[in-house]
Amino acid sequence: MEELIKEIKTNIIEVLNLEDMTPEDIENDAPLFGEGLGLDSIDVLELIVMMEKEYGIKLKNPAEGKEIFKSINVMAQYISDHRTK
Amino acid sequence: MEGDKEWIGTTYGNGWMHRHLILLLRYIDVRVLYVFSYLFVIPVCLILNASRKTAYHYFHRILGMGKCRSAWLTYVNHCRFAEVVIDKFAMFAGRRFKVEVVGLEHFNALAAGNEGFIHLSSHIGNYEIAGYTLCSEKKTINPVVYSGEKASVMANRNNMFLKTNIRMILMRADMGHLFEIDRALSEGEIVSFPTDRSNGSSKVIEHTFLGRTACFPQGPFSVATMRGLNVLAVNVMKERWTSYHIYVTPLDYDRSLPRKQQIAHLADAYVNELELRVKQYPTQWYNFFEFWK
Numbered sequence: 100m101e102e103l104i105k106e107i108k109t110n111i112i113e114v115l116n117l118e119d120m121t122p123e124d125i126e127n128d129a130p131l132f133g134e135g136l137g138l139d140s141i142d143v144l145e146l147i148v149m150m151e152k153e154y155g156i157k158l159k160n161p162a163e164g165k166e167i168f169k170s171i172n173v174m175a176q177y178i179s180d181h182r183t184k
Numbered sequence: 185m186e187g188d189k190e191w192i193g194t195t196y197g198n199g200w201m202h203r204h205l206i207l208l209l210r211y212i213d214v215r216v217l218y219v220f221s222y223l224f225v226i227p228v229c230l231i232l233n234a235s236r237k238t239a240y241h242y243f244h245r246i247l248g249m250g251k252c253r254s255a256w257l258t259y260v261n262h263c264r265f266a267e268v269v270i271d272k273f274a275m276f277a278g279r280r281f282k283v284e285v286v287g288l289e290h291f292n293a294l295a296a297g298n299e300g301f302i303h304l305s306s307h308i309g310n311y312e313i314a315g316y317t318l319c320s321e322k323k324t325i326n327p328v329v330y331s332g333e334k335a336s337v338m339a340n341r342n343n344m345f346l347k348t349n350i351r352m353i354l355m356r357a358d359m360g361h362l363f364e365i366d367r368a369l370s371e372g373e374i375v376s377f378p379t380d381r382s383n384g385s386s387k388v389i390e391h392t393f394l395g396r397t398a399c400f401p402q403g404p405f406s407v408a409t410m411r412g413l414n415v416l417a418v419n420v421m422k423e424r425w426t427s428y429h430i431y432v433t434p435l436d437y438d439r440s441l442p443r444k445q446q447i448a449h450l451a452d453a454y455v456n457e458l459e460l461r462v463k464q465y466p467t468q469w470y471n472f473f474e475f476w477k
Contacts, residue, residue, distance in 0.1 A: 144406075148411065161360040162358075
């Protein structure tokens, strides 16, 4: 799981162009939106596409997306359970 | 630049007014309403609305015109805006306009393919006309629209679109529209974005536009480059009383570059095209809110 968490953080930094950040700067439990990483609505779309491209997970339900993108830990667990690649 | 910072995203008037306007437009020529609006509606609007300031500053500071000419063109600009609003309701009433499409081959080529693609437009001319003209039998067109629009306008649009393969995607607080955009593009459909309003997003691209720095939303460029999609700029400009020109221009960007540079290149291409059209039709700029820094 540790390896997956680091990979997710690296992917997020790459797709969201968070050039000033390193994986260590992102806390595993901090919220990705709002006061945490401070991601914007358009970043959600980046994450949806990232989930599909990198892990073969197609998200369709907004409510589900809101839950999955709560934190890195939640994302990692979901990816680990549902990944197809 | 002074003026409204936030665009409220609605068409003026209430449902009763809209219904009666549509009824009226079934029986009278649009030109009668144009003249009525020039004489009685626009002068009142210019007194009551802050849009006169943004329009005046656009002509005076951005385009560098003299004070008297800017004041006159502010009036002309509002008259033209009244015309396109009337035209929009005339479409709801079943009227059709003469439309010539420049660059239709670009649309047809992409519409015939399997990949999804993107339309970028701004608040110039009358983009809504494109929705009724640039149609694809194979692909659904999904215009992303502000959800604050009046229920009567949305109901009329929905009625118009029932016979077409146009399905509006409403921007919503629950981010459901992002899932709809993703679904549409991954299923090879067309998504159309307004590209001159950030709707509160902090992610903007600062770009020189007509000689001054303006803030364009990053979202549409970001979405296009996410999947390396083809992009068309679509601008619908009013010519004479009842005719329009639709300009369809492909926007190129180097997909081999890092994402950030792809976004910048695409934004460059879009702003250049927008600048060209605004210079060609200076009185058809209807982005009545604070756009330049």
